[in-house]
Amino acid sequence: xxxxxxxxxxxxxxxxxxxxxxxxxxxxxxxxxxxxxxxxxxxxxxxxxxxxxxxxxxxxxxxxxxxxxxxxxxxxxxxxxxxxxxxxxxxxxxxxxxxxxxxxxxxxxxxxxxxxxxxxxxxxxxxxxxxxxxxxxxxxxxxxxxxxxxxxxxxxxxxxxxxxxxxxxxxxxxxxxxxxxxxxxxxxxxxxxxxxxxxxxxxxxxxxxxxxxxxxxxxxxxxxxxxxxxxxxxxxxxxxxxxxxxxxxxxxxxxxxxxxxxxxxxxxxxxxxxxxxxxxxxxxxxxxxxxxxxxxxxxxxxxxxxxxxxxxxxxxxxxxxxxxxxxxxxxxxxxxxxxxxxxxxxxxxxxxxxxxxxxxxxxxxxxxxxxxxxxxxxxxxxxxxxxxxxxxxxxxxxxxxxxxxxxxxxxxxxxxxxxxx
Amino acid sequence: xxxxxxxxxxxxxxxxxxxxxxxxxxxxxxxxxxxxxxxxxxxxxxxxxxxxxxxxxxxxxxxxxxxxxxxxxxxxxxxxxxxxxxxxxxxxxxxxxxxxxxxxxxxxxxxxxxxxxxxxxxxxxxxxxxxxxxxxxxxxxxxxxxxxxxxxxxxx
Ligand SMILES: Cc1ncc(COP(=O)(O)O)c(C=O)c1O
Numbered sequence: 001x002x003x004x005x006x007x008x009x010x011x012x013x014x015x016x017x018x019x020x021x022x023x024x025x026x027x028x029x030x031x032x033x034x035x036x037x038x039x040x041x042x043x044x045x046x047x048x049x050x051x052x053x054x055x056x057x058x059x060x061x062x063x064x065x066x067x068x069x070x071x072x073x074x075x076x077x078x079x080x081x082x083x084x085x086x087x088x089x090x091x092x093x094x095x096x097x098x099x100x101x102x103x104x105x106x107x108x109x110x111x112x113x114x115x116x117x118x119x120x121x122x123x124x125x126x127x128x129x130x131x132x133x134x135x136x137x138x139x140x141x142x143x144x145x146x147x148x149x150x151x152x153x154x155x156x157x158x159x160x161x162x163x164x165x166x167x168x169x170x171x172x173x174x175x176x177x178x179x180x181x182x183x184x185x186x187x188x189x190x191x192x193x194x195x196x197x198x199x200x201x202x203x204x205x206x207x208x209x210x211x212x213x214x215x216x217x218x219x220x221x222x223x224x225x226x227x228x229x230x231x232x233x234x235x236x237x238x239x240x241x242x243x244x245x246x247x248x249x250x251x252x253x254x255x256x257x258x259x260x261x262x263x264x265x266x267x268x269x270x271x272x273x274x275x276x277x278x279x280x281x282x283x284x285x286x287x288x289x290x291x292x293x294x295x296x297x298x299x300x301x302x303x304x305x306x307x308x309x310x311x312x313x314x315x316x317x318x319x320x321x322x323x324x325x326x327x328x329x330x331x332x333x334x335x336x337x338x339x340x341x342x343x344x345x346x347x348x349x350x351x352x353x354x355x356x357x358x359x360x361x362x363x364x365x366x367x368x369x370x371x372x373x374x375x376x377x378x379x380x381x382x383x384x385x386x387x388x389x390x391x392x393x394x395x396x397x398x399x400x401x402x403x404x405x406x407x408x409x410x411x412x413x414x415x416x417x418x419x420x421x
Numbered sequence: 422x423x424x425x426x427x428x429x430x431x432x433x434x435x436x437x438x439x440x441x442x443x444x445x446x447x448x449x450x451x452x453x454x455x456x457x458x459x460x461x462x463x464x465x466x467x468x469x470x471x472x473x474x475x476x477x478x479x480x481x482x483x484x485x486x487x488x489x490x491x492x493x494x495x496x497x498x499x500x501x502x503x504x505x506x507x508x509x510x511x512x513x514x515x516x517x518x519x520x521x522x523x524x525x526x527x528x529x530x531x532x533x534x535x536x537x538x539x540x541x542x543x544x545x546x547x548x549x550x551x552x553x554x555x556x557x558x559x560x561x562x563x564x565x566x567x568x569x570x571x572x573x574x575x576x577x
Contacts (some may be wrong), residue, residue, distance in 0.1 A: 033445075050454070227459065238436055292517075356439075357488075358485075358486060358487035358488060358491075359487075360461045360463075360486075360487035360490075360553070360556060361430075361462070361488045361489070361491070362489045364426070364429070364550065364552075364553060365423055366427060368422070368423050368425065368426055369423075375461065376460060376461045376462060377461070377462045378469075381462070384462060390461075390462040390463065390485050390486075391461050391462045391463075410422075415422040415423065419423055419430070420435065420488070
């Protein structure tokens with residue numbers, strides 16, 4: 001995203017919406033009561049699926065299904081080729097140097113556990129420090145705490161400024177310690193929307209002799225990502241937020257870093273030879289993929305990458321940035337509404353509170369207007385504490401959302417205020 | 422826009438939600454528990470003062486939460502006063518049934534104070550909102566924990 005130019009091609013959101021079957025449905029339908037059109041603004045939790053993804057998975061199961069990497073029979077080869085094609089697509093999507101640097105997991109969460117357990121277990125010892133940020137998702141906190149209780153590593157936390165921007169000065173201070181071995185930080189906050197300056201963070205971490213891991217679960221959905229340009233040692237994504245199926249995640253790792261890591265889970269597929277005395281393991285990335293992988297999900301994820309690539313991540317980014325600007329201005333005009341996360345670089349995620357109304361009540365009410373938002377702590381409890389709120393309401397936009405939907409949100413939120421006054 | 426939500430957010434609930442009764446930590450109490458709903462981050466404390474006769478002399482709460490959980494806690498503190506522990510538990514059993522089950526599925530929890538039952542009835546609308554049941558029952562779970570001497574509870 002740092003280096004590419006935004007395209008000016010018109011983005012036809014009405015046409016894009018036709019690709020998503022669910023977007024035509026109504027919600028809260030009852031006999032005698034017409035339903036409300038769905039306004040789906042919970043994309044940061046999980047995105048809806050285009051027909052291309054749904055069809056690819058169904059077609060694969062109906063025509064090409066088999067286990068992968070195992071058989072000599074025809075379908076096994078077909079399925080393996082299709083599944084491995086997703087690895088190539090993923091590498092291209094992230095501009096990774098080689099498909100061999102792409103490890104498939106079952107979720108972003110599993111990818112974090114893999115890195116903490118395998119890389120952390122092999123390279124970190126008692127007293128070594130890792131740096132997280134206060135805006136991390138629990139998936140980038142708890143695996144490190146589990147490692148801490150096994151090995152005695154020390155977890156340091158980089159703060160954010162009041163607008164939700166990562167505090168780079170504080171990060172620099174934390175990096176002065178010679179014991180820091182890893183900086184594991186989000187590339188895009190699921191609560192604040194903040195997009196962090198990944199290339200700069202990587203430079204700082206590397207200058208201090210530390211490796212760097214980015215949580216791209218959110219960022220990679222909203223903008224082009226180039227793991228070589230930002231010089232990430234690890235980069236993590238999750239399939240279901242990128243319009244793909246659940247049960248599929250991605251871990252990118254630099255070749256030499258992955259090579260330095262022992263297996264994560266043991267089982268079939270990840271071994272070369274097994275005897276009861278000794279087992280040798282396969283090469284990277286297969287060493288980290290034990291057991292029958294999420295094959296159908298992998299096919300779906302490949303279709304999702306094809307889909308967003310055809311639209312263009314630049315065009316998606318530009319569309320969502322327009323929505324962000326539009327919705328921000330409209331929400332800001334509502335008295336008593338507090339936006340949490342106003343960083344100048346952010347994705348189209350708007351967390352807010354309304355004076356005197358609990359987020360849970362906001363969620364239940366706007367839902368009745370057909371508007372789906374998330375309310376709660378968003379798996380980021382330390383961040384809630386940082387901003388002194390118990391919970392927030394969060395509207396998160398995707399490539400298929402429209403200004404009219406932003407209006408529907410704003411109208412519903414205004415009505416919530418009136419309801420409680 | 423929200424007409425059909427009036428069953429859930431009745432005027433009494435909005436009133437108790439905005440102006441909760443018996444709110445704040447009292448000077449004297451002899452039972453206390455902290456309740457938390459990890460789903461939404463709501464946290465409340467329930468303070469009971471139970472007399473030598475085994476009856477609840479006073480009930481208070483504090484903490485933050487949605488309109489439903491605040492109103493439920495407020496109404497609960499009002500209905501608990503004068504109840505024995507067994508009566509309080511019976512009321513909890515009834516309340517839980519009311520929030521989660523159809524009328525004919527309610528079980529017998531022992532004798533109930535009809536006035537309290539009527540008062541709590543304003544919350545019966547949550548049955549149509551399964552995601553909000555825990556908001557309504559948090560205070561009661563916490564009260565139960567206070568009586569039984571667990572100082573922490575959660576609705577998960
Ligand atoms: C920033 C961030 N990191 C990690 C995750 C975890 O993703 P998953 O639950 O798919 O493993 C999420 C999604 O919930 C997220 O928003």
